[in-house]
Amino acid sequence: MWIVRYALRRPYSVAAMALIILIAGIISYLRLPVDVLPNVDIPSVKIVWNYKGLNANEMAAKITSWSEIAVINNVDNVQEVTSQTLSGISVIRVAFQPDVDIPKSLAQITAITQTIMKRMPRGITPPNILQYNQSRTPIMQLVLSSNTLPDSRLADFARMQLRSMVQSIPGVLLTLPYGAVNRQIMVDLKPDAAHVHGITAAEVTEAVDNQNTTLPSGSLRENEKDLQITLNTSPDSVEAFGMMPVRAKDGRTVLLRDVADVRDGVPMKTNVARVNGENAVIVSLIRIGNASTISIIKQLQERLPEIRQAAPEGMTITPIFDQSVFVSGAMTHIESEIFIVASLVALVVMFFLGSWRATLIVLTSIPLSLLAALVMLRITGHTLNLISLGGLALAIGILVDNALVEIENITRNIGLGLEPREAALESARQVAFPELISTLSTCLVFSPIFLLSGVAGFIFRPMAIVVIASLAMSYLLSRTVVPVLAMLLMKPASSEKTAHGRLARIHHHIEHGLDGIQALVGRLLGVIQRAWFIAVIGMLIVIAGGAFTLMTLGRDFFPKTDAGLMRFYIRVAPGTRIENTSDIYASIQGDIRNIIPENEIDTIVENIGVPEAANLGWVDSYAVGSYDGELQIQLAKNHHPSAGYEKAIRAMLQEKYPDVVMFSQPADTTNLTLAGATPTALDIRIAGRDTAGNRILAAELVDKLKDVKGAVDIGIQQVFNQPEYYVAIDRARAIQLGVNMSEAQSVLLAALGSAGSVNENFWVDPVSGFSYTVQVQAPVQRMDTIDILTNLRVPAQRAETGTVPLASIASVTPRLVSASVGRVTLMPMINVLVNTEDTDIGTVYKAVEKGIAELKPRLKPGNSMRILGQADSMMHAYGDLFFGFALALFFIYIIMLFNFASWVLPVIALAGAPIALSGAAFALALTGTTLSVPALMGFIMVMGVSTANSVLVTTFARDQWLAGMDAIEAARSAATTRLRPVLMTAITMIVGVVPMALAAGQGGEQNAPLARAVIGGLLLGTCASLILVPTLFGIVMRHVRRPAPDNRLETPQHE
Known part of the structure; x- marks a missing residue:
């Protein structure tokens, strides 16, 4: 040659x-960047809407649907649009064809989202729009804890200083803190005092909004000088809020402190994070792009001494779930x-x-x-x-x-x-x-x-x-x-x-x-x-x-890998308060420690409740309320196979907590990447307009699969029995009493702390320079029965006292509703989840296929059943x-x-x-x-x-x-x-x-x-x-x- x-x-x-x-x-x-698996860059985008206080059904109808329709009709190369809507949060996932130009698609989604803002409810903010792929998984978590500092200080440090010190590492993204309560200026209404002065919660909210503003002033050209003009548009301290006038009548001015207690506080926790039983604030680090996991963690470890020195005295910063070790x-x-x-x-x-x-x-x-x-x-x-x-x-x-x-x-x-x-x-x-x-x-x-x-x-x-x-x-x-x-x-x-x-x-x-x-x-x-x-x-x-x-x-x-990590989704009775849910989680953690020897446990993390909306754009979570969350276990080195422990924990939960719904989820980087957007090995999606009929079929499919050997964690993902009170205002009676419907709603919003969703108000701390939300609400400890809520006073022009109790114009009915609404390309969907234990996916897949074949003839036209998850990928x-x-x-x-x-x-x-x-x-x-x-x-x-x-x-x-x-x-x-x-x-x-x-x-x-x-x-x-x-x-x-x-x-x- x-x-x-x-x-x-x-x-x-x-x-x-x-x-x-x-x-x-x-x-x-x-x-070359080093990681456990190649980068899985399946093109998709997440759109995350946030509107606090709006229930899942209304959120889906008035926010999610408009966004879905706009994307489907105006964005190129869309393969599928799926959404999960919770109370106050909507997460829309847009999957694209493989050859899509993602920057162009992001621009199209951003443009059309701005266009539909006029159709959205009053006060809503534009959504977070994030590029997403399956390789963007947490590679480490930083735990912030203290025995002396309040949680709000931990949250402030995590949001402001920690982010600025870590974000400069190439290829890393920080989530917002889990388990955090952000500092807020709390205006706690005194209902009795407000009633004496004839002032409603809505009036207090209006007074605060009008006297805590951010407006430009300008400059004055006086003689040879150009002088800046500054107005006292905002109080210079928390205490100054109490001196705000709410109403002036008959020569007497009612101040805010007369009808409310103003304090530097925090809102009620909706997300609790605990590490080994102790409350903490957790920040996840996510690898993006082709960055090296080992390089990111190495650079972070080098910066940790500096970060700890910059932290407030008494704060401990501990890294956990370090994927670079594996x-x-x-x-x-x-x-x-x-x-x-x-x-x-x-x-x-x-x-x-x-x-x-x-x-x-x-x-x-x-x-x-x-x-x-x-x-x-x-x-x-x-x-x-x-x-x-x-x-x-x-x-x-x-x-x-x-x-x-x-x-x-x-x-x-x-x-x-x-x-x-x-x-x-x-x-x-x-x-x-x-x-x-x-x-x-x-x-x-x-x-x-x-x-x-x-x-x-x-x-x-x-x-x-x-x-x-x-x-x-x-x-x-x-x-x-x-x-x-x-x-x-x-x-x-x-x-x-x-x-x-x-x-x-x-x-x-x-x-x-x-x-x-x-x-x-x-x-x-x-x-x-x-x-x-x-x-x-x-x-x-x-x-x-x-x-x-x-x-x-x-x-x-793929073969199952053992990275020494386990992750469980656990749901207690819908409607359970987060404090009670935390107690049940603590009990479960104790039982887990009886199963796994103490020398084989490194860390147990509980993440209870719905995290911040922005975090759902980066890390998938299946929590829908105060009654569910995740429990994650990191085993120590030289541990026994985690599959055996997972099986024992599953059996314990079924025996000791029969009413608890649970399923194991992918925990480590490898399994998270392989699983993608599905929480279990098999995800049977039933989609179509016949929601009632599909729910019946889903329940029957669950019953059939419970007899399949090797099929575990069988259940319906959606929650259909969340309790709520339905307040129905009698519009005719309201008109007779001179009650304005909008004012009545504003009173309810203000008392329940949801007014900020419609008209958010911020105060800038002159010391730290950071902005904090000002929240008007009735004291949570007093607003603990439906009778107290219905006794709230609403303005009534034809009433002798100027106000009437809400109960005089409204009736209250308890009912059960959906905690979340799932949709695929505008069609309602129900997900039946299945995992495998001591068997392969293919065996369970055959049984599921058989069950679907028996039920499919009963589907109405336009409805469908499809197996997703690793089984579908396989x-x-x-x-x-x-x-x-x-x-x-x-x-x-x-x-x-x-x-x-x-x-x-x-x-x-x-x-x-x-x-x-x-x-x-x-x-x-x-x-x-x-x-x-x-x-x-x-x-x-x-x-x-x-x-x-x-x-x-x-x-x-x-x-x-x-x-x-x-x-x-x-x-x-x-x-x-x-x-x-x-x-x-x-x-x-x-x-x-x-x-x-x-x-x-x-x-x-x-x-x-x-x-x-x-x-x-x-x-x-x-x-x-x-x-x-x-x-x-x-x-x-x-x-x-x-x-x-x-x-x-x-x-x-x-x-």
């Missing part, structure tokens, strides 16, 4: 190329695996070749190929993660093939008397084209990965890029660096001394063993070719057994891979058609693939490993290596046959001659993946199915390449007429 001739003539150019690859690869390795441990483990794999491969190569020079040449090409793959990772914008590193570890075994075949052929030619330079040229002439075909075939086998959509596509494309780039570079290096090093390092046969020593003895024993295997294979082929029908029957039995095994394997999306990934697999086989056949110039020979070369795939299925079954996307990656790898080996055997047999040898003898000669390189490739590949198959160390579960499939597939696939493929060649080609010499294609004589 011309490239080999060029390399041998210009060795310094080859050395320069190798040095460039080395330096570029090292720089790429040092600069990421770092997993990366260290897989990097050590790569080192072990490289060492084992080096030993295998050395023992097989029996020459340290030849081994050095082979092993020089491997790190250069891997470094080239790292350069490609950086060029394509990917991260260094468990998947890409796993691809590097797996690639080592494949990379040996090109260099090994080349150096083995060079060694053979040197043994025939050629000088090293001539031997390198002759070797290239003999094996370059077959190696090109096998390399292209292996690369094509990985092409289905690029057809994967969704999460699986984002996760496994880096692996495909790594393998394909390293294979391409390996082929190039085998034609450049390997021949040059062979020319420089290897000696002619005449000057080679007889080797002695331990290596020579080991090599001699291996050669003796290989000679024996060659003889055995030759005899076996002789027997089989005489009774070929037995071989064919045996092949069919193995393939049928493999197919049956594959069909009976359990199916998962089925899509499987479908994409199987389709891509078939497409790859077609292209491999086409390439072989070019190589063999025959319709039959490509089929013979591919005949070993079903046996290899059956071996992969057997290996998964024997090790108790479920089928998963990583396992299917192993099937792809097996297909590539098996095909490459079969191509080399078939090519050699074809050449011998064309040279005049009988088809059966040509097949036997090909099997025995190619046995060494085929066995060497298979053994190095198997040895290379053994450490990964053991699944030892953190994160080892991710790539173990892949490695196990490779081991099983290569064990049977190698046998197929050496026995089945030659057998079929002999059977088929003896019935094919050999073309005349003049009509043959010019074919190089291979080794």
Whole structure:
């Protein structure tokens, strides 16, 4: 080949190329962001509306719906719009088509949102509009606690100072504090005093709003000076609020302090955070973009001393749930695996070749190929993660093939008397084209990965890029660096001394063993070719057994990883006050500590109630009120499997707290990324306008699934029985008494502390310079019965006293309502949630499908049932891979058609693939490993290596046959001659993946199915390449007429 001739003539150019690859690869390795998984950038945007006090149904009808309609009608490339509306909060998720221009879509959403603001309720503020992807998961939490400081001080520090000190770290985003109560200027009404003075809550609110304003004044040009004019538009202290006049009547002025107590306080808590039973304020750090988790945490740890010094005295800042520990441990483990794999491969190569020079040449090409793959990772914008590193570890075994075949052929030619330079040229002439075909075939086998959509596509494309780039570079290096090093390092046969020593003895024993295997294979082929029908029957039995095994394997999306984190959603009786909910959570925490030994518990965090609206744009939460929340557990190092503890906790909750609704949620970065927007493994979405009918079907589906073995945490996500009081104002009676409906509503708003939603008022603290909300409300401790509420006085022009109690114009009815409203593309939806325990997702998926099939006929037209979650992602990934697999086989056949110039020979070369795939299925079954996307990656790898080996055997047999040898003898000669390189490739590949198959160390579960499939597939696939493929060649080609010499294609004589 011309490239080999060029390399041998210009060795310094080859050395320069190798040095460039080395330096570029090292720089790429040092600069690649490090994370546990690749960045999953499925394009979506969240729109978060906030309007305190408006119930979920009205919020959905008057705010969410307008926003959804505007997005659907005016934004391009929208795939789906889903929403969850709670009391006072609406979260709309807009999913886009894969090729969307996100900046353009964000601009469109922002523009149309501003347009519809006029249609929204009075006083509402524009929503938060955030770009969102599944990789934006919390990587650490900072806990702020104190025994001396009030929670408001902790919240102030978290919002103002902490944010400014951390936000400058590249690639990090801070949430608003959880469990915080923000400082507010509280104006607590004194109902009795207000009644005496005839003043309503609405009048107090109006007085505060009018006398605490922010207005510009201007400047006065007096004589030669230009003087700024400042008005006392706002009180200069909290105490000054009490001196505000509310009303002047009959010469007497009623001040605010006469009808209300003004204090520097906090509102009622709607979100409680506790760490190990102690109240705290928690801030989550979220990784954004392609930033490195390890780098972010390292920079934060470096800044922590400075942050702690800047904190108020008495405040403690503690990091928890540090995901970099798992990421770092997993990366260290897989990097050590790569080192072990490289060492084992080096030993295998050395023992097989029996020459340290030849081994050095082979092993020089491997790190250069891997470094080239790292350069490609950086060029394509990917991260260094468990998947890409796993691809590097797996690639080592494949990379040996090109260099090994080349150096083995060079060694053979040197043994025939050629000088090293001539031997390198002759070797290239003999094996370059077959190696090109096998390399292209292996690369094509990985092409289905690029057809994967969704999460699986984002996760496994880096692996495909790594393998394909390293294979391409390996082929190039085998034609450049390997021949040059062979020319420089290897000696002619005449000057080679007889080797002695331990290596020579080991090599001699291996050669003796290989000679024996060659003889055995030759005899076996002789027997089989005489009774070929037995071989064919045996092949069919193995393939049928493999197919049956594959069909009976359990199916998962990804293997479950144990990062030592557990997370539970827990809901008590709807309507329970947050203080009572906290007591139940404390009791549950105590029971959990009875299950998990104290030395295995690091941290338990309770996050009760609905967090700040803005946080829902960054971190998904399924809490809908004061009666639910999350409980998260971080286990200590060297803990027992968390799955066992999760099972025990689930059983305890069902036994001791039968009325509590719970389900486990993804807790660590890996599982959060895989889960996406669904809280459980299976999420059955029932959508349509027939809400009442769909609720009945959802309840029936829940009952059906409770009998399914392995299905747990079964329940309906939505809450339909939240208690409320419905206050119905009699409009006719109100008019008779001269009550203005708007004023009556304002009194109610003011008393319940919701007036700020309509007309928010702020006061700037002249000391700190920060703004704080001014809140007028009736004292919460006094507003504790419905009778007190209905006795509120409302202005009445025709009443003798000027006011009447609310009860005189309104009736109160208790009722149950929805706590949240879910919709998909404007259609109401109900979600049935299901998790799995001690079984695979595929088994439960089948049962769910069966239940849905039974209920679907009862759906009204326009209504639908669909399975979402990891189960849906799994089925899509499987479908994409199987389709891509078939497409790859077609292209491999086409390439072989070019190589063999025959319709039959490509089929013979591919005949070993079903046996290899059956071996992969057997290996998964024997090790108790479920089928998963990583396992299917192993099937792809097996297909590539098996095909490459079969191509080399078939090519050699074809050449011998064309040279005049009988088809059966040509097949036997090909099997025995190619046995060494085929066995060497298979053994190095198997040895290379053994450490990964053991699944030892953190994160080892991710790539173990892949490695196990490779081991099983290569064990049977190698046998197929050496026995089945030659057998079929002999059977088929003896019935094919050999073309005349003049009509043959010019074919190089291979080794």
